[in-house]
Amino acid sequence: MLFNSYAFIFGFLPLTLAGFWVLGHRRRDWALLWLTAASLVFYAWWRPINVLLIAPSILINYALSLALRRTGEDSPALARALLIGGIVFNLCFLGYFKYLTFLQGTANDLFDAGFTLTHLILPLGISFITFQKIAFLVDVHAGRVKEFTFRNYALFVLFFPQLVAGPIVHYREMMPQFAVAPCRFSAENAAIGVSLFFMGLFKKLVLADPLSRLVAPLYAQAAAGTPLTLTDAWIAALGFTLQIYFDFSGYSDMALGLARFFGIKLPVNFNSPLKSSSIIDFWLRWHVSLTRFLTAYLYNPLTLNLTRRRVAQGKPLFGGRNTTLSAFVWLLAMPTLLTMLISGIWHGAGYAYILWGLLHGLLLVVNHGWRVLRPRIFLDAKSYNRAMKPVGFVLTFLSVVFAMAMFRAPTAGSAVTIWQGMIGMFGATLPEAILNRIGPAGPWLTALGFTPAWTSGSFLMEATLRIAALLAIALCLPNTLEMLARFEPAIGVKPAKQPERLVRLLTWEPTSAWALTLAVVTLAGVLSLGELSEFLYWQF
Amino acid sequence: MQPYARFLCVWFAALLVLAFCVAALNFAIDPYDVFGSPRVAGINAQKPRARDHSMLTKAYQIERFRPATVLLGSSRVHIGVDASGPEWPAAMQPVYNYAIPGSYNTTLMLATLQQAAATGRLAHAVIFLDFQNFFVPEAPPGPPNEDDRRLLLDPSGNANALRGYQRLDDGFLALMTMGALSDSVATILSQHAALTLDIQPDGASTDADFVNIARGDGTSSLFAQKRVFEANRTPVLARGLAAWTGPLPNLGRVADVIAFCRRRGIALTLAIAPTHAEALEFYWRAGLWPRIEQFKTELAELVARDGAEGVKLWDFSDYSSFTTEPVPPVSDRKTQTTWFWEPSHFKKPLGHIMIRRMTGQAAPEFGALLTPETVAERNRQIRAQRQAYICLDTANPCKS
Numbered sequence: 001m002l003f004n005s006y007a008f009i010f011g012f013l014p015l016t017l018a019g020f021w022v023l024g025h026r027r028r029d030w031a032l033l034w035l036t037a038a039s040l041v042f043y044a045w046w047r048p049i050n051v052l053l054i055a056p057s058i059l060i061n062y063a064l065s066l067a068l069r070r071t072g073e074d075s076p077a078l079a080r081a082l083l084i085g086g087i088v089f090n091l092c093f094l095g096y097f098k099y100l101t102f103l104q105g106t107a108n109d110l111f112d113a114g115f116t117l118t119h120l121i122l123p124l125g126i127s128f129i130t131f132q133k134i135a136f137l138v139d140v141h142a143g144r145v146k147e148f149t150f151r152n153y154a155l156f157v158l159f160f161p162q163l164v165a166g167p168i169v170h171y172r173e174m175m176p177q178f179a180v181a182p183c184r185f186s187a188e189n190a191a192i193g194v195s196l197f198f199m200g201l202f203k204k205l206v207l208a209d210p211l212s213r214l215v216a217p218l219y220a221q222a223a224a225g226t227p228l229t230l231t232d233a234w235i236a237a238l239g240f241t242l243q244i245y246f247d248f249s250g251y252s253d254m255a256l257g258l259a260r261f262f263g264i265k266l267p268v269n270f271n272s273p274l275k276s277s278s279i280i281d282f283w284l285r286w287h288v289s290l291t292r293f294l295t296a297y298l299y300n301p302l303t304l305n306l307t308r309r310r311v312a313q314g315k316p317l318f319g320g321r322n323t324t325l326s327a328f329v330w331l332l333a334m335p336t337l338l339t340m341l342i343s344g345i346w347h348g349a350g351y352a353y354i355l356w357g358l359l360h361g362l363l364l365v366v367n368h369g370w371r372v373l374r375p376r377i378f379l380d381a382k383s384y385n386r387a388m389k390p391v392g393f394v395l396t397f398l399s400v401v402f403a404m405a406m407f408r409a410p411t412a413g414s415a416v417t418i419w420q421g422m423i424g425m426f427g428a429t430l431p432e433a434i435l436n437r438i439g440p441a442g443p444w445l446t447a448l449g450f451t452p453a454w455t456s457g458s459f460l461m462e463a464t465l466r467i468a469a470l471l472a473i474a475l476c477l478p479n480t481l482e483m484l485a486r487f488e489p490a491i492g493v494k495p496a497k498q499p500e501r502l503v504r505l506l507t508w509e510p511t512s513a514w515a516l517t518l519a520v521v522t523l524a525g526v527l528s529l530g531e532l533s534e535f536l537y538w539q540f
Numbered sequence: 541m542q543p544y545a546r547f548l549c550v551w552f553a554a555l556l557v558l559a560f561c562v563a564a565l566n567f568a569i570d571p572y573d574v575f576g577s578p579r580v581a582g583i584n585a586q587k588p589r590a591r592d593h594s595m596l597t598k599a600y601q602i603e604r605f606r607p608a609t610v611l612l613g614s615s616r617v618h619i620g621v622d623a624s625g626p627e628w629p630a631a632m633q634p635v636y637n638y639a640i641p642g643s644y645n646t647t648l649m650l651a652t653l654q655q656a657a658a659t660g661r662l663a664h665a666v667i668f669l670d671f672q673n674f675f676v677p678e679a680p681p682g683p684p685n686e687d688d689r690r691l692l693l694d695p696s697g698n699a700n701a702l703r704g705y706q707r708l709d710d711g712f713l714a715l716m717t718m719g720a721l722s723d724s725v726a727t728i729l730s731q732h733a734a735l736t737l738d739i740q741p742d743g744a745s746t747d748a749d750f751v752n753i754a755r756g757d758g759t760s761s762l763f764a765q766k767r768v769f770e771a772n773r774t775p776v777l778a779r780g781l782a783a784w785t786g787p788l789p790n791l792g793r794v795a796d797v798i799a800f801c802r803r804r805g806i807a808l809t810l811a812i813a814p815t816h817a818e819a820l821e822f823y824w825r826a827g828l829w830p831r832i833e834q835f836k837t838e839l840a841e842l843v844a845r846d847g848a849e850g851v852k853l854w855d856f857s858d859y860s861s862f863t864t865e866p867v868p869p870v871s872d873r874k875t876q877t878t879w880f881w882e883p884s885h886f887k888k889p890l891g892h893i894m895i896r897r898m899t900g901q902a903a904p905e906f907g908a909l910l911t912p913e914t915v916a917e918r919n920r921q922i923r924a925q926r927q928a929y930i931c932l933d934t935a936n937p938c939k940s
Contacts, residue, residue: 191547515551519551519552520558
């Protein structure tokens with residue numbers, strides 16, 4: 001079931017909330033059972049067979065967790081074997097559904113293997129659910145999670161606000177909240193939940209979706225091998241960057257709002273990533289729960305392991321002014337590239353995703369390398385930061401936009417076509433109707449190399465206006481979390497000590513003015529439900 | 541009351557009031573002419589946004605209009621043929637223009653004809669055919685989509701059981717969507733423009749789009765855009781037909797249309813729509829001219845075989861003085877053409893002439909009736925016309 005559907009907003013959600021609050025008045029565990037059952041219905045809605053696929057996986061993971069808890073202290077070797085077995089099982093489960101066709105195709109391409117491609121229907125949210133199950137096993141193995149029951153485990157995995165596209169949550173941050181959640185109607189939680197949910201719906205349907213209509217034909221054109229002119233290529237790359245940001249951050253806001261109805265706070269997923277002044281900063285603001293997972297369960301263990309090895313070998317370590325090149329390569333560059341490669345593979349089965357991951361890995365390595373070198377070149381950090389922050393912003397923004405073309409393009413080749421278009425390799429054109437109407441700028445642009453095209457100017461006009469408006473919103477306005485920071489909309493979000501003027505101006509309060517504003521935002525979102533569309537991250 | 545509870549109450553009440561206001565506004569403005577709300581000058585008399593929803597708009601309009609004659613075709617007919625012109629004989633009035641701009645095809649031709657017939661008093665159908673629609677095989681009709689579901693009859697000609705639900709859905713779409721709201725606002729704002737796009741109650745369209753571009757950028761700009769379009773389209777069509785043997789695709793749909801009209805006692809006039817010689821030259825250069833002649837020959841034979849006396853076939857696709865009118869050069873943004881907006885879309889005066897020709901009234905010589913006996917001679921004449929046309933090209937006289 002989609003969050004942005006009539007069935008969800010006018011059927012499932014009110015029924016689930018009513019049942020939860022009514023049962024919560026009698027017994028809390030009934031309310032939580034109701035929530036688990038409702039989550040199953042939510043998951044089964046699109047394709048009931050999904051439940052049959054995911055249920056055995058949940059049971060097996062739970063059994064493994066019990067076994068891990070029991071053997072953990074008595075037999076570390078067995079516990080380690082159980083953990084590795086559990087991780088392999090989950091990765092195979094994910095791999096079978098998500099990567100089998102890709103692997104068969106790759107084998108056919110490379111070795112002419114002659115596999116008949118198996119087209120499997122991906123169980124909804126399998127990538128997110130798999131990561132959460134792996135995280136749970138690791139936490140049980142490490143002793144970070146000790147107390148759990150099947151009911152709690154099922155609720156943790158199935159809790160519908162975060163079930164299919166995150167944020168990726170940890171058991172230890174969720175279950176303590178469920179343990180104390182009132183399970184009764186709370187006007188405060190409902191007011192914050194309604195605000196977050198409908199602001200997210202607005203971002204998704206009113207801001208993101210119209211861009212999809214504009215950029216999709218351009219990517220199809222590139223996939224068909226037709227070159228894109230300068231303006232079209234930039235519309236494709238910028239348009240998709242803004243589309244996916246408002247789509248996924250909108251979804252995350254909706255998830256935060258839905259969880260809040262039940263008295264639960266989810267972790268942060270987006271924090272104005274397009275305002276980042278470095279690529280490291282970007283990954284601390286974009287899909288934060290994924291970055292957190294990959295850092296905690298892949299990057300950190302890998303770096304720790306490599307560090308121990310280098311210590312054992314007596315080799316220098318990474319950090320400080322005396323960092324050596326080999327320490328940088330082995331303790332930072334390699335783990336970063338590997339982590340981002342896994343991130344790319346996690347996002348989708350295709351060369352373009354792999355290249356996107358590696359590209360971001362490379363950007364992160366360059367960024368880290370510069371952080372090592374910078375103090376040796378620029379001694380005054382303060383003046384450097386003041387001068388270079390805008391440069392960092394521009395470089396980061398351009399890097400993200402270029403990389404997004406690879407993320408969206410159906411093939412790596414078509415992404416390269418878009419890149420070539422972006423640097424003007426296929427020429428620059430403007431509709432003749434526009435060149436005629438922009439006064440002295442027309443001849444100036446013609447002198448710069450823009451040639452007239454006999455196409456309608458309405459596409460370029462609409463795309464330019466939409467992109468400009470969304471850029472202004474993404475770069476100048478506070479995000480939803482900043483607006484609601486006083487009410488901790490996500491785990492750990494607190495108001496800034498000295499908020500900017502615009503943030504102060506747009507801070508959410510339970511006032512009539514905000515209620516009226518939200519009614520307009522809600523109505524705009526609800527009126528846009530007719531043009532049903534899926535969230536981009538549901539395919540991952 | 542606690543601030544959070546008050547917040548929720550104000551939000552919910554405001555939401556209900558706003559939703560009611562939006563529905564009322566959309567009903568009154570009726571941007572797609574679904575409800576038949578009164579057209580009030582200065583407020584909603586013109587419906588500029590109906591053009592993008594023509595299948596929706598026209599399905600409802602024609603039920604209210606109940607025409608004696610229906611005009612069918614693509615955007616060329618939608619823009620170029622006036623349903624309310626004085627040239628229509630009294631016996632054929634009222635006339636409804638049920639041409640569909642956009643992705644018109646032969647499946648749609650039969651569906652719109654059935655819809656027109658189901659309104660009750662249809663006696664005449666005038667259908668303009670584009671030869672391009674017979675160069676690419678159309679996919680067999682799939683499961684009914686929303687455009688099929690709202691029609692009075694299903695594809696087999698029986699009462700449409702899905703229509704009730706679709707009407708509810710259409711009503712909701714026209715009342716409670718962001719698209720309808722923004723289109724209502726755009727409708728109000730556009731009323732005072734000098735020239736506004738509109739689908740009138742008889743289905744005909746104003747020329748606003750073309751007039752505005754022709755005034756701003758010149759007719760030459762419109763022709764130039766279409767040149768690019770045809771330069772891309774014709775090689776694709778030629779490649780698709782290269783290995784095609786036997787009768788051209790989709791002619792069976794014309795046979796279905798003829799059979800339907802015979803069953804219903806509807807007098808049918810088929811017309812091959814005119815195209816400016818500039819565009820015809822692209823078909824010539826792509827090697828498609830024999831296919832155009834094949835289309836006319838097979839169509840004439842089909843009409844003679846299935847249609848008997850009740851069906852007439854006219855051919856306006858030639859190199860006459862109308863279709864070869866000079867096109868202003870790119871540098872000339874002032875000179876306007878008389879008969880064509882651009883190579884595909886003819887102007888209403890040419891539509892008037894064609895209606896007069898087809899209804900037996902006095903009119904300049906244009907087009908010809910096609911029968912199996914005359915089609916070969918007609919094809920030969922058009923080749924001769926073309927030879928004369930290319931000889932006018934002073935830069936490259938009488939190139940072949």
